[in-house]
Amino acid sequence: MKKFAALLAVLVSLVICSDAGAVTYYVAQTDPKASDDNSGAEAVPWKTVTRSLKTLQPGDTVYIKKGTYREYIVLSPTTVTGGKSYAPMLSFIAFPGDQVIIKGSNVLAGWKLADSAGPKQAKGKVYVTDGLPNPGAYSLLFCDGKRLELIGDGGGNLQEWISTWGGEKAWKGIKGKSLDDLERGSCFYDRATKKLYVWLADGGDPGKHLMEAAVRGGLDVSVDYVRLSGLRILHGSASLGGNYDIMEDCESSDSTWNGLGIQGKYNTIIRCKFNRCGDTGICGSGRGHRFIHCETSYNNFLKMSPGWHAGGVKIISQSQGFVFDGHTASYNQGDGIWFDNCNFDTIITNCVSHHNTGSGIFHEISERAAIMNNVCYENGCRGVYLSNCSDCQVLNNIFYHNGMSGVACIGINRGYGELSEGQTQRLPARNNVVWGNLFVDNCHPDLCLKEPDGRDKPWDTRAELILPETKDNDINTGNVSDYNIIYRSPGRVLPFWIGWHQVQYKDIDEWRAKTGNDKHSIVAQPLFVDAQKYDFRPAKGSPAIDFVKPRMGCLYDFSGALRPTDERPDRKPARLTAGPFEFEPPRK
8 A cells, every 4th residue: 555655756756747847828919029039938928830840849829910921831740849649738829819720821912004915905903923932833812811823733743633633624623724714703823933922802912902812731740739729810721630639719721722631549639720722621531630610611612523532521541539529610612521431430510511412421432330329411412321331320310302312222333342251352331231211302402403213203303211222142131220200391202112113102201111121210201499590409390200119329419418218217118209309398
């Protein structure tokens, strides 16, 4: 016992000593006394964030005061004094109440009227500058914070991306290719003359506006135990490539490529926004990352091929244990949340994915995803798309007015996969469960494709729910659907399918009789508080209330309320409300 007490005392002393040497520093760009030759104390702060990297040690804190910091902040083992790991945590925090903006752009000046340039209708409205901070290195231009449309490739490395990632056909974000294609609110960079031309939306002089060109990155972290709090990164993306890092209440938007690139393991991102980026809001890989109450919206304005790598979120290649909880993905060109190729143990819960041109949630060539309590509405493709996935749970979601099926779970030939004797090159779609969901008017006539589908039939006559075909030695086995509520407006057909119309059933009764699925599901209008305002809480009298037999993993509803359990006074078996929201009776 004495030895244990002595050991405990040593451990406590080590913890105390580890924090005892921590120092607080200050960066204050607008302070007249600020200088990178100072000590970094609050009375004599540094002028740049980059200067702090030469001094910091584990446990230190840097408060950054108000200002626009045009610098590329790189925390790597070679740029910071503490090496690879900073336990206890090293913190970079926006000073309370201050707006701290880190910009990957420089201000452009030297604008002159270009009388003979551009289309005829733009005469007297096109301006030019050759005062570029780094000619040819940037791609995006902003006027008073608003991005101008690109004519041509922007003069940066977009041309390389086009040729590398799919060719000209894969990228449709260019409006025209020459100076004569200028239009209001656009810009064109002439590689031959190294001049930049603009035609502002108001036809005015850019010298009277804040004109900024993206020329560098924003903030990169590739060391461990770093905390970023309250920072706003614009015109240059952020990245977390270390381990155990935290990013909270930050924003990284308006970048040429992505808002956040993530790698490493066990990084936590809380209440952050990654919007209006050229390709994706969030992309990367790794292990154990958590995204809590974040947002990715209006991404892929370059219209990179959505079938390749674009949209709100794109997680790739052998990632494990990702969590997206309370995430919003909206108005992206591509899928809202997309996991692609050998991802495992994914949790996507309490998320809202809407008005994306692709699917709300796409889990592809991966296993063991729990997709629960999500709201997917008015996406161009499917609500949830499981392509060659196994052991996934799709529980208590709502799929409303999407352009394709509410849920499509398929297991088709992908050119590789299981190659044991007697099997084709196929990744199986096994043991997936679709349970307790609400399907409302998917394959919606206003959003579905207008040309005929693979059956030479209208797209709005396709199925709300699709489960996998079972040919090729029946490797697509164990898929189950039940306790779903399915509704289509009067006059619309409501078929059920196995595979891409491989087997078609005219209604739920035939589907139930011949497949054994959806033994307890019903066709009924769910009744919401206000569907027109996307308030999908169940209204009083909704058939969704107390309808679903519980399955493990869905203990809480969208709002965080504990769902009913079997520990009830009346001892009756618990039943959950179908969809993401438990019913809350009006208060008296």
